Amino acid sequence: MASPFSGALQLTDLDDFIAPSQDCIKPMKVDKRSGSGVAKIHIEDDGSYFQVSQRGPWGTGFSCFQDGGMKKLEKAKISLDDCLACSGCVTSAETVLITQQSHEELRKVLGANKTAAPDQQKLVVISVSPQSRASLAVRFQLNPTDTARKLTAFFKKIGAHYVFDTAFSRNFSLLESQREFVQRFRGQADPKQALPVLTSACPGWICYAEKTHGSTVLPHISTARSPQQVMGSLVKDFFAQQQVTGTQGEPRCGAPPHCPPSALRRCLTATPCTQRLTPDKVYHATVMPCYDKKLEASRPDFFSQEHQTRDVDCVITTGEVFKLLEEEGVSLSELEPAPLDSLCSSASAQEPTSHRGGGSGGYLEHVFRHAAQELFGIHVTEVTYRPLRNKDLQEVILERDGQVLLHFAAAYGFRNIQNLVQKLKRGRCPYHFVEVMACPAGCLNGGGQLKVPDMPGKELLQQVERLYGLVRTEAPEDAPGVQELYEHWLQGAGSERAGRLLHTSYRAVEKAGSGLSIRW
């Protein structure tokens, strides 16, 4: 079976793949009987093992079977001890993480909520990526706004309490990326403030860099969290802890113990409630265009030791949403649309919004415009991309009087990433900023996106790009609610709190002797 991960992640040569890289040390159980002769192990197509007897090398028939006789062998059970002794672990760390994050897991939580005691119920929040929404829009032949509203209706129908859009959290990723770039550009003399800045929103690329290039490349990677992980901070920190006041009969927050999620529609407390939800009482699932995002959500930096919970508890792909719809017997097109939710009152969401630039988030374009203005006082109206070797490698240049002021690039797909890394290692990378994405054509073409029967891949991608591009764009600094959250939630841009909740760090992963010792 083809791996669902991005190309960059698959192409690392480490031994912690989703597919076993070596035979397990203990694939079957062999009965050692005295007098047994020489035997070979034969593996059938269905994975069953057979012992095939052979004549012993010294010419006498020691085998208790006839020559060529076959005996089916029992499969062995693999214990943790076995795994610890093995460098090609079958139940690799990633396999475990993937099974923890699936649409079945989301179903389990939603199912448990229906029967749990009120104080045991979780507030379920789903955050949908704009790339997944575009893919579903094409599959169901809907426009992006209807898709967003119908998806909200669907998730609420199956038990979610809130449905958000990660385009909102992307505002923060973009703003933090621009801030970091300007700082690094101004501090070029400091070797720690390394240029070029390489984007960090793609976990396929981050995993590859950490495993394969370590300290050469990691200082160049932006520390800004991806939209998924900023949404994790927003949901588990800001949203969960909002103080609420309630009067009888009005819809309220769901803060336990007085107001469990089941009472969301009708608050039963007559007195104002000032309780806060702790992060572990919120179950946060995201809908993403790739499997690599499941690994990103599982990184230790995004786990709260204090509350024993992750910022994002479960990541499901666009394809898994489709499976959920099928399992529920629901067609998205036929659902009645529901109003969109927003994370804070000042960010009322009538329709989804997006950002200028490509389908992978618009990092290059946003940082370019901002840096041109901030560093050189030049207002850029139109960003012109110049294709280089292939369509997944493009550059954008800001010039004045023939002098190059800013040199940005977008490098998508493993081939271009590898070339970029080689240039970086040789000290010949001409760029100040590179938007790096593991998937050829970027996130709209992610490994978790939907296929459409009878539609060739190229045409499908064009349609997804077209629908993605129909969404109204806004500058992240102008997006309603963003400045308010910087001020009240983060205590100002550049604050210690903003650093902790909107940034992350990377570490080189040593080639591990045991699959279990790999840290994500």
Ligand code: SF4
């Ligand atoms: S390019 Fe986008 S879809 Fe592909 S692995 Fe990276 S984040 Fe996922």
